[in-house]
Amino acid sequence: MNILFTSVGRRTYLVNYFKEALNGEGKIFVANSDVNSPAFLAADECVVSPLIYDDNYISFLLEYCDKNKINAIISLFDIDLPILSKNKKLFEDNGINVIVSDKNVLNICNDKYSTYKFLKENGFNTPKTYLDVEEAKKYLKYPVILKPRWGMGSIGIYKADNNEELEVFYKKLSREIFNTYLKYESSVDIEQSILIQEMIIGQEYGLDIINDLHGNYQNTIVKKKIAMRSGETDCAQTVDNVGLKNIGMNISRKIKHIANLDCDAFIDENGDVYILEMNARFGGGYPFSHLAGVNLPKAIVKWLNKEEVSVDDLLTATSGVRGQKDIQIVRIS
Structure with a gap:
């Protein structure tokens, strides 16, 4: 079996995990538009691909998969997911399984205002969220969080403590969005591309909500976040929290995603659980x-x-295991 990772970036650990899983019975191929991607060094084969929004992106992948007898594709980047999902049948017709959720799931996860509405409509607790500055001023108490409606990691996240900061950060974030790759998805609704959200004070948790390849629930892994760096979990410990596991199961049964759903949650000082964000892919907390x-x-x-x-x-964690991400440097040839 041969597996291709697209938008692989620095996810070297996932390349190694899948190489171990194949146990020599197949190869791991990786693709990225940046030739300096560190994960290139860990893969069996690598290729520099066109940019995701390039007109030739899908045809390039199809030709590469055919040439290298690729059986399955896994993407590690939010913006890549809708493109692959849209073309999923085309890949399947060519004997290639794209491990990606359908477009409705991806719309809910990638558009954080749709995430908010999905969670509210299905009875999950989530921070109050607005798209309009004046509404936010009227209904939210400071501090508030501003972030891109279509965003990821720590790009463009600000905390405002008063009206003046809210207005300044809103304008600043508007400029930032359109100077980064976030402009592509944000172009769907340019005038409402920023979220203003109630800030929750408490302990943050990460959930890996695992389904099989048909969207059937398998398990939820709960991790207490101990330290963060650049929007990703830097240190965490697995915990046995039945309440969060049950929430993970209920989210799975409502959304019917494929494989992993990376989910952020908070438990506030009163013990109330808030679900913040969901990513329909392997997240930075999976390791x-x-x-x-x-x-x-x-x-x-x-x-x-x-x-x-x-x-x-295979899908059950030992409780109490604490991990810390390390930093290494690799030579790019």
């Missing part, structure tokens, strides 16, 4: 689940091979 005994890459390989997967053996 902490893997460290604790979860092996979603191996489960995915088994599902692709039409084999049974034991949740107890």
